[in-house]
Amino acid sequence: MSSTVNQFHANGKLLLTGEYFILDGAVGLALPTKFGQSLTVDSLTSSEGLEEKGITWESIDNKNNIWFEAKFSEALEIISATDNEIAATLKNILEHCKLRTQNSKLITKLDFPQNWGLGSSSTLISLLAQYANIDPYELLAKTFGGSGYDIACAIAKSAITYQITTGDSRLTTEIRFNPSFKENLYFVYLGKKQNSREGIQHYKNLTLDKTEYIEQISNITQKIIQANELDEFCYYMEVHENIVANVLNLPKVKDIYFSDFPGSIKSLGAWGGDFILVASDEEALTINKYFADKDFSTILSYNEMIL
Numbered sequence: 001m002s003s004t005v006n007q008f009h010a011n012g013k014l015l016l017t018g019e020y021f022i023l024d025g026a027v028g029l030a031l032p033t034k035f036g037q038s039l040t041v042d043s044l045t046s047s048e049g050l051e052e053k054g055i056t057w058e059s060i061d062n063k064n065n066i067w068f069e070a071k072f073s074e075a076l077e078i079i080s081a082t083d084n085e086i087a088a089t090l091k092n093i094l095e096h097c098k099l100r101t102q103n104s105k106l107i108t109k110l111d112f113p114q115n116w117g118l119g120s121s122s123t124l125i126s127l128l129a130q131y132a133n134i135d136p137y138e139l140l141a142k143t144f145g146g147s148g149y150d151i152a153c154a155i156a157k158s159a160i161t162y163q164i165t166t167g168d169s170r171l172t173t174e175i176r177f178n179p180s181f182k183e184n185l186y187f188v189y190l191g192k193k194q195n196s197r198e199g200i201q202h203y204k205n206l207t208l209d210k211t212e213y214i215e216q217i218s219n220i221t222q223k224i225i226q227a228n229e230l231d232e233f234c235y236y237m238e239v240h241e242n243i244v245a246n247v248l249n250l251p252k253v254k255d256i257y258f259s260d261f262p263g264s265i266k267s268l269g270a271w272g273g274d275f276i277l278v279a280s281d282e283e284a285l286t287i288n289k290y291f292a293d294k295d296f297s298t299i300l301s302y303n304e305m306i307l
Contacts, residue, residue, distance in 0.1 A: 010126035011036040012118030013153035017221040020203035027218040032153040032307040035112035037123035044103040056105040097132035117274030122150035181230040182302040186278040189298035234264035
């Protein structure tokens with residue numbers, strides 16, 4: 001019996017600007033991360049002697065522990081699973097992929113802890129779309145939903161600007177974003193996992209006219225990309241943070257946890273959890289001690305995090 005092995009990779013993501021406004025056409029700045037997820041597909045080319053055809057699934061975390069396993073029949077019925085809810089979600093995605101594989105073992109491997117919010121779902125969508133050779137944006141729309149910037153990051157080779165245009169089309173542009181002050185930028189994990197879909201729904205339920213804010217956010221995105229000095233970058237970080245806080249009517253993360261921090265802090269992704277962007281001209285040791293003293297011990301430099 002012979003087999004064919006295929007491997008795929010997808011980058012994680014961080015959205016620096018745009019936040020929820022990207023859903024309504026704002027231009028956002030997104031960065032693919034060095035941390036991502038891989039997929040290995042072992043497809044048996046001969047199934048003689050096998051009692052069951054179908055898919056065996058195995059998910060491995062960043063510490064090489066198997067955190068989920070399942071078996072699906074050839075018709076993608078769930079035969080067994082260590083978590084029925086996850087298996088049902090996966091079955092739905094696989095059905096939309098329209099896979100015709102008769103007997104395969106699929107293994108996913110995360111480079112980052114699942115709770116980091118770097119895109120365990122978006123990387124999975126990208127990986128399965130690559131394997132099935134289908135449009136990842138269509139697969140996303142039929143499953144998890146969202147703006148799709150994370151799908152763009154999954155295969156990007158550099159920073160991107162991302163915009164949803166007329167008729168749900170999208171404009172993705174790979175750009176050179178290599179700030180001279182990147183040694184002053186850090187990513188700190190808050191450990192307060194947020195549900196992105198709930199955040200999106202909160203934003204969509206707002207009744208105010210967002211046109212003016214969308215234009216402001218798009219302009220700030222360009223200003224942040226073009227910033228040559230740390231002070232300028234920090235200024236626009238804070239302007240962006242103020243706009244989002246005012247529209248969502250939510251407190252800023254710096255006001256909640258870090259009001260005495262000597263620098264700028266910006267929420268990333270669903271507000272209130274996952275990572276924050278920190279910009280400061282303080283020494284790295286000082287910054288690390290500041291956050292560690294407040295029990296935030298996961299602090300990554302720009303070069304450690306960004307592809």
